[in-house]
């Protein structure tokens with residue numbers, strides 16, 4: 001039995017949809033935090049397991065009979081490593097054979113404020129002795145509109161990058177790669193993959209791409225993380241929204257996404273969708 005966690009989330013749902021093209025629904029289970037969150041998955045014929053990473057006992061029950069586990073990193077940042085540790089320890093106790101985990105690109109170099117949790121989880125996974133496959137994801141291309149904020153209305157994209165380029169990849173293609181990994185887990189034993197698309201772009205280059213396709217004249221302004229924080233506070237965003245935006249800004253400005261690898265291309269069996277193609281679709 002394969003268990004996909006975060007099964008009602010975006011990445012989990014898309015991974016399960018790809019997996020259903022390869023495997024019978026009777027071989028797939030999805031972890032959700034309540035019955036109601038599993039309703040759509042049940043309609044697809046998938047078994048629902050109820051569990052919360054923060055609740056070790058619930059994970060022991062949820063993981064019964066699971067051979068291969070896709071642990072999608074928690075979206076709740078509070079105590080994230082402890083949550084992941086609960087899942088890994090529960091998996092070890094019930095005898096899960098192989099864990100696939102979604103991390104962040106170059107987690108061990110700790111270039112992003114998000115890296116530490118992932119690096120610690122990667123270490124826990126390796127120390128557990130369970131066979132692992134780590135997929136170190138770059139940021140989702142689908143989030144570009146979010147990063148752009150109101151640039152199309154104001155004609156200016158003010159965002160920190162400190163001149164660094166970024167790599168974005170499609171979450172839907174990351175899901176496809178994960179589904180291949182779950183289907184042929186034995187081919188990916190104890191491997192760590194850097195999941196990126198083929199090209200990095202500076203934010204100035206992204207603005208040029210947008211202008212070219214949309215026929216606009218938006219300009220990019222590289223602002224400091226401090227100025228960005230002040231601007232977000234002025235428009236009255238919640239503390240949580242500000243914290244998330246600052247993590248993204250710091251990740252860009254530290255050059256954490258200024259990186260490409262061929263891993264995704266090899267695992268997908270084709271060139272991953274580039275930002276230029278995505279922008280054409282988006283506009």
Ligand SMILES: NC(=O)c1ccc[n+]([C@@H]2O[C@H](COP(=O)([O-])OP(=O)(O)OC[C@H]3O[C@@H](n4cnc5c(N)ncnc54)[C@H](OP(=O)(O)O)[C@@H]3O)[C@@H](O)[C@H]2O)c1
Pocket residue numbers: 005006007008009010011012032033037051052053054072073074075076083102137138139140143
């Ligand atoms: N690479 C990127 O650009 C990027 C961007 C954002 C997030 N991420 C990371 O990638 C993960 C997957 O992305 P996504 O787009 O699928 O996010 P998403 O749509 O927010 O899904 C997150 C999933 O994790 C589940 N979850 C959160 N805390 C949990 C817990 N304590 N126990 C059990 N399940 C829990 C959520 O369940 P509920 O519905 O019950 O909350 C949800 O199903 C995120 O969780 C985050 O770690 C990556």
